[in-house]
Amino acid sequence: MLTHFYSSIYFANVEMDKYMKRLVRDSFRYQDEIFCRAGQIISKLREKGKGSFNAAHIRRGDFQFEATILKAEQILEASNPV
Numbered sequence: 001m002l003t004h005f006y007s008s009i010y011f012a013n014v015e016m017d018k019y020m021k022r023l024v025r026d027s028f029r030y031q032d033e034i035f036c037r038a039g040q041i042i043s044k045l046r047e048k049g050k051g052s053f054n055a056a057h058i059r060r061g062d063f064q065f066e067a068t069i070l071k072a073e074q075i076l077e078a079s080n081p082v
Contacts, residue, residue: 011017045053058075
């Protein structure tokens with residue numbers, strides 16, 4: 001899904017709709033261990049990058065059109081400065 005979950009889920013009963021969407025909002029979260037590990041990685045990147053670093057969120061293979069599925073080598077080549 002490339003959109004928020006609540007844009008594609010519908011309950012005829014308005015109260016049930018609100019309840020289920022709030023349940024998902026309040027219950028489904030990353031575990032603290034994941035956030036802590038990410039913080040450690042960011043700290044290391046900042047150390048090596050003298051306070052800054054660049055990042056990219058790359059999605060591969062989750063689209064319906066085969067032409068949008070790129071190999072890792074193609075993404076790396078496209079991200080290199082000219």
